[in-house]
Amino acid sequence: MAAVAAMAGLALSLFVPRRRLWVRTATGRRGGTVLEVAGLARGDDPRLQPTVDTLATRLTPTPTPPRGGSDDPVP
Numbered sequence: 001m002a003a004v005a006a007m008a009g010l011a012l013s014l015f016v017p018r019r020r021l022w023v024r025t026a027t028g029r030r031g032g033t034v035l036e037v038a039g040l041a042r043g044d045d046p047r048l049q050p051t052v053d054t055l056a057t058r059l060t061p062t063p064t065p066p067r068g069g070s071d072d073p074v075p
Helices: 002-015 048-059
Strands: 019-027 033-041
Touching: 019 048, 033 048
Parallel strands: none
Antiparallel strands: 019 033
16 A cells, blocks of 8 residues: 555656746835736746746736726616
């Protein structure tokens, strides 16, 4: 049983891509929050940039339109 667990752990360590992602927040010049997202892969990982882009997109809030604007339907 221990040998099977050791082989499974070895297989995971060899075939799962190792990468690190960082997110840093700071206060912007106008008082808002600025997010910096970065990634580092061990070796060549072509999926690193899409992963960083996806994380940045998920962390960025979508702006909501103001209420009472000219685009509101007339009741």
